[in-house]
Amino acid sequence: MPGVGQSASVGRLLLLGGGNMGGAMLRGWIADGLDPASVIVVDPRPSEALAPLFEKGVRHAAAIPAEPQDIVILAVKPQMMDEAVGPLRAAMTRDTLVISVAAGITVAFLEARLGRRPVVRAMPNTPALIGRGITGAYGNDLVGGTLRATTTALLKASGPVEWVHTEAEIDMITAVSGSGPAYVFLLAEALAEAGVAAGLEPALAMRLARHTVAGAGELMIRSEEEPAQLRRNVTSPKGTTEAALKVLSVDDGGLKELMRHAVAAAKRRAEELSRGEA
Template identity: 45%
Template sequence: MSALPALLLVGCGKMGGALLSGWRERGISTAIVVDPAPGAAELAAPGIKITASAQEIPPDFTPAAVILAVKPQAAPQVLPAYGRFAGQAVFISIMAGKTIQSIGQMLGADAAIIRAMPNTPAAVRQGITVAVAGSLVTESQHALADTLLAATGGVAWVTEESLLDPVTAISGGGPAYVFLLTELLEKAALEQGIPPDLARLLARQTIIGSGALLAGSTDDAANLRIAVTSPGGTTEQALAVLRADDAWPKSISAAIDAATKRSQELQG
């Protein structure tokens, strides 16, 4: 596997840091990381240079990709300084809600832009990223972006940018729903008189183990559920409550719909 080409990472927080550490495993030749936060220095390694601002990037640096991982609200102040790489590098934005069109307005009309939505399991290489390529992206830039995004887990490509709104609702926010389920299982365990340490252990390990079981199986989730459910047994009682029309089927659809609509409202 050959080392990655020269990279420029703008913003090295939770998500940018996860990407960078995935690329380090893959083999970085040269990378410049721009982030004013001192924590970014922990990621320093041979070939990686950390700088606090775009002004410190050497004028002869020619990255193949510029990865935009700052907060969306910072984009108008931060992005214009990177417009000078338009025409040579592919820009890969992971900023939630920033459209290819709006990013193009900040970088210049000749910027080749890919918009991607990762999720936080990226930190343990178990993420899922959905990406969409703008019209100026070449085949080789598309392939490079696929390699870079795959450093933190799975990658799926779509051709309709509007799909990133429901994607944001499902997989972008999805880890939060699973963590909420963990919290609620722990709370219910406490309510049933299980001691706190055991309640926490049972809730966490049930989520972790179920995820691993799902990961190791090609079976549908529905079949894995049925395998736990004996007719007339305890799980069937719980599922009857959870699967009532006005319970999980309704509330999860409503939650995803609300998040999708919020994502649409935040576009810009």
């Protein structure tokens, strides 16, 4: 699939929200060849990190302009969405594609405020900040093949895109990959603390944990083997890794069981947010 810079269907694009996630996507689009002049960022206080992109020709506005846009990307915080989307109709035509990356904001929520139009609900994750994220996406029935391809071109600038068949699956994706980086960061934190408890100097333990987690992640991406096989490759019979894995894999409260409980809790909370529960 061509990059976003080669997609003629992108047209005029309004990015509502110039914070971390919105900024990460914008940097990805420009790096992928999108014409800076085709983008307008609407944010009263955009991230200072976007200044170089404004210098390249990306436009900035503190309020939503009264000019029609082909695509609107919603990258504001969920609690700000109700207030933020109100003035958007002035920047829309009947065919304007809306893509939301805000957790818990449903297609029905957006259709109720913006009218019946093509809407995509997407869930990226924070590694998108360095172009290594992954995004789940669901579109309503007005998102046909061309709009789906355009959405993919935009979202894949931050990493792979996985389309799902039902909106309910977005809550599941939120629990696995949306919240998932925090689980990995906790693993690194716990590994470093365990190293300190074993006698390592704290800074060294943290460097070891960071590089071990990052390196293992990169190995999983590059390898054709499944994670289970990669784990077996490291585990020698009666060796040190096997001794550790026996602790992590106990039936009652082992790591896999804890992860199932954690993802289930995140999914329940995502469903509550989608229902508008505070």
